[in-house]
Amino acid sequence: MSAASRLLFRSLLMVALVTALVAAFVLIVPDGNDYALATLDKHERLGSIEGRKMVFVGGSNLAFGLDSEMVERELGMGVVNMGMNAFLGLRFFIDEVEPQLESGDVLVVALETVGYLQGQEFDAIDGAGLDHLAMVKARPGSMRALKSVRQWRRLMASLPYAAQAKALRLIESSLLATTGRLPERHPILLIETRDGFNRWGDLVSHLDRPWELERHEGADLAGFALDERVFRHLAETRDRLATRGVELLVIPTPIPKSYYRSQEQTIELIAKRLDETVGPGLLIAPSDMVFEDHLFYDDIYHLGRSGRQQRTERLIEPLIAALAREVRSES
Secondary structure (H helix, E strand, O other), X not given: OOHHHHHHHHHXXXXXXXXXXXXXXXXXXXOOOOHHHHHHHHHHHHHXXXXXXXXXXXXXXXHHHOOHHHHHHHHOOEEEEOOOOHHHHHHHHHHOOHHHOOOOOEEEEEOOHHHHEOOOOOEOOOEOHHHHHHHHHHOHHHHHHOOOHHHHXXXXXXXXXXXXXXXXXXXXXXXXXHHOOOOOOOHHHHHOOHHHEOOOOOEOOOOOOXXXXXXXOOOOHHHOOEOHHXXXXXXXXXXXXXXXXXXXXXXXXXXXXXXHHHXXXXXXXXXXXXXXXXOOOOOOOHHHHEEOHHHEOOEOOOEOHHHHHHHHHHHHHHHHHHHHHHHHHHO
């Protein structure tokens, strides 16, 4: 072996060793909260429902803003809310549940508005590596839902950032412990916990807890272009699922009235593009998912108790109509 080859081998070995040590630190040291562990309970329910089922996938607009028990009662079929975090991306949302979908099932996709646009904080299709890392740590079986090279590359690239965040948290906790004070936790960390979800997969820990901080108002969407990959992916998913007797429905996220007024052009453009590629005849119009501002919680996509109920009530009739339409088409 030449000197250059030995140097290259040692360099690669060092990189592999450092990567392994960082990965071990990230995997062994507990996370700051256990929100991601809720995926274990959601998947357990997904696999335990007997007979026909409706599966909701998407970001935290579903986690915070759906009464799945009401949907189940009104539709007479098993329901599971898989909604967790928009940063996981559309590909993950679908790939983590598709193997457990059977003929007669309905997959309902509810993406936050930013999930249809380019240039956001996360890739609309492939998501963000840190969030995939959290899911894989919580449930190793979720690795099967990471099917693109880009997803894995971003997950690996997120390891140093995850290790740094954990190291800083441990140092902070150690320093505060010497003073006899516990580190302050952001109020959302007290809400976004595994125990905060009910058995249908809905987050309910915020329903009786007032939000006293400022609400995240969302970005101005006018400067972002539509991500055509999202619409193609949804259309391809619709066609693929149809061959197995599974129906795909797409619903808009809930929107505060003031935000809809300022972003109406982009929001309606998304709906028009969905109608052209995934429709025609989408389940419900974005304007029917507009709610008074005070019904939202800490974020423009998160509803409180009253808003959550209103959103679910508005969804029931369109969902029943969609199921009836499916039965007619089969006959």
